[in-house]
Amino acid sequence: MVVKSELKLIKSLQHKKYRNEHGLFVVEGKKVVEEVINSKIKLHKLFAVAPEKIQLEGVQTFSISNKELSQVSSLKSPNGFIGVFYIPKLEEEIVSDWILVLDGVQDPGNLGTIIRLCDWFGVTDIVCSLETVDCYNSKVLQATMGSITRVNIHYRAIDSFLNTTKLPVFGTFVDGASVKDSKLPKKGIMIMGNEGKGISDLVAKFCTDKLAIPQFGNSTTESLNVASATAILLHEIRR
Amino acid sequence: MVVKSELKLIKSLQHKKYRNEHGLFVVEGKKVVEEVINSKIKLHKLFAVAPEKIQLEGVQTFSISNKELSQVSSLKSPNGFIGVFYIPKLEEEIVSDWILVLDGVQDPGNLGTIIRLCDWFGVTDIVCSLETVDCYNSKVLQATMGSITRVNIHYRAIDSFLNTTKLPVFGTFVDGASVKDSKLPKKGIMIMGNEGKGISDLVAKFCTDKLAIPQFGNSTTESLNVASATAILLHEIRR
Numbered sequence: 001m002v003v004k005s006e007l008k009l010i011k012s013l014q015h016k017k018y019r020n021e022h023g024l025f026v027v028e029g030k031k032v033v034e035e036v037i038n039s040k041i042k043l044h045k046l047f048a049v050a051p052e053k054i055q056l057e058g059v060q061t062f063s064i065s066n067k068e069l070s071q072v073s074s075l076k077s078p079n080g081f082i083g084v085f086y087i088p089k090l091e092e093e094i095v096s097d098w099i100l101v102l103d104g105v106q107d108p109g110n111l112g113t114i115i116r117l118c119d120w121f122g123v124t125d126i127v128c129s130l131e132t133v134d135c136y137n138s139k140v141l142q143a144t145m146g147s148i149t150r151v152n153i154h155y156r157a158i159d160s161f162l163n164t165t166k167l168p169v170f171g172t173f174v175d176g177a178s179v180k181d182s183k184l185p186k187k188g189i190m191i192m193g194n195e196g197k198g199i200s201d202l203v204a205k206f207c208t209d210k211l212a213i214p215q216f217g218n219s220t221t222e223s224l225n226v227a228s229a230t231a232i233l234l235h236e237i238r239r
Numbered sequence: 240m241v242v243k244s245e246l247k248l249i250k251s252l253q254h255k256k257y258r259n260e261h262g263l264f265v266v267e268g269k270k271v272v273e274e275v276i277n278s279k280i281k282l283h284k285l286f287a288v289a290p291e292k293i294q295l296e297g298v299q300t301f302s303i304s305n306k307e308l309s310q311v312s313s314l315k316s317p318n319g320f321i322g323v324f325y326i327p328k329l330e331e332e333i334v335s336d337w338i339l340v341l342d343g344v345q346d347p348g349n350l351g352t353i354i355r356l357c358d359w360f361g362v363t364d365i366v367c368s369l370e371t372v373d374c375y376n377s378k379v380l381q382a383t384m385g386s387i388t389r390v391n392i393h394y395r396a397i398d399s400f401l402n403t404t405k406l407p408v409f410g411t412f413v414d415g416a417s418v419k420d421s422k423l424p425k426k427g428i429m430i431m432g433n434e435g436k437g438i439s440d441l442v443a444k445f446c447t448d449k450l451a452i453p454q455f456g457n458s459t460t461e462s463l464n465v466a467s468a469t470a471i472l473l474h475e476i477r478r
Contacts, residue, residue: 116464119460120454225352228470231463239419
């Protein structure tokens with residue numbers, strides 16, 4: 001059974017303001033819900049349309065009707081599962097060898113893909129500017145495919161963060177050196193900019209090394225998608 | 240002025256069936272519409288909410304009201320421009336040095352990103368299986384950012400296509416050789432599989448070379464997004 005106040009709470013968690021107020025976020029879909037339950041992230045409450053069919057050891061599952069689920073779901077076609085989890089508290093210190101810094105990435109699908117890429121390439125920490133889309137946004141979570149449980153995502157004023165680091169700071173710029181010819185160190189910071197505006201002036205001045213991903217042929221396309229560029233750069237740092 | 244039958248036609252073009260029947264497709268948004276008008280793709284008819292503000296040499300622009308536009312637009316917030324274009328006829332022969340083959344890519348955003356990547360890396364021809372999402376789907380067009388005008392996209396039975404080629408055929412597989420250690424030739428075919436199922440058995444048997452994108456660390460993530468994997472592989476073929 002789900003009471004009215006709970007439905008109201010779950011629905012409110014579609015908004016960042018209420019996620020931060022309550023320290024909770026929502027995950028939908030059986031596979032991802034299970035992955036989050038089996039991670040270090042703590043479960044608040046799990047709801048299912050057919051709770052008797054769920055066999056998760058030591059996890060109590062509460063009943064929710066299809067009608068109630070469609071009221072609170074962010075999906076067009078809700079699929080029977082909705083889990084409410086506590087937003088994890090992160091260690092202040094960042095220990096990843098390479099750190100990815102996002103300077104205002106706006107598109108939830110891009111952020112989700114980038115989190116998944118960091119998981120693949122063993123980059124355990126992402127530092128996001130305060131303007132970057134919230135990682136507990138439902139569309140981000142859909143795109144991460146569970147990688148959110150294995151990557152730490154810190155929201156900070158990135159100029160202050162970059163001001164204190166002793167690591168080399170890499171960013172991509174039109175006039176940068178080809179990443180193919182650059183020998184990248186074992187530790188460093190890689191900055192990715194906003195979809196339309198790239199890396200901001202405020203952040204660009206902290207870059208110690210300017211890189212570029214070379215185009216091929218006589219293409220006139222303006223830029224790579226930020227998630228595509230991240231894929232190539234993370235592949236290069238692990239070369 | 241836009242007549243009722245035209246509105247009906249434009250709306251119908253949201254469906255692949257009617258796009259193929261009429262040989263027409265729809266592009267929205269000023270920047271992309273202009274890019275398509277200035278390409279080899281032929282304009283059928285251009286509509287704008289404020290046609291008097293448009294200054295495109297030799298292009299007649301027809302008036303459409305905001306209400307009419309919202310009836311036929313595929314966007315939540317239509318932005319004043321809608322162009323109807325002829326689907327281009329492609330040369331039978333494919334002359335690109337590298338050819339990308341898509342074996343059932345389903346997500347429109349992924350296909351759009353892949354087309355944009357091909358444009359960046361000078362891969363001028365994509366061969367899509369008949370199960371691959373249609374490239375004139377509005378969500379694909381939104382993601383291509385105009386690259387659709389510079390990349391030829393062929394829909395074919397890809398087993399027949401692969402059966403006739405003399406080029407080496409590369410595909411990514413869990414047990415493939417690391418792409419970092421592989422020396423790729425100047426010409427070839429790269430196959431990318433479906434988001435969930437990867438490369439189908441029917442197509443896998445045509446692969447002469449099996450590649451893998453190496454993971455890093457002890458990550459347990461299952462796979463890279465197909466567009467992310469394409470970014471890395473196209474970067475590698477142009478190394």
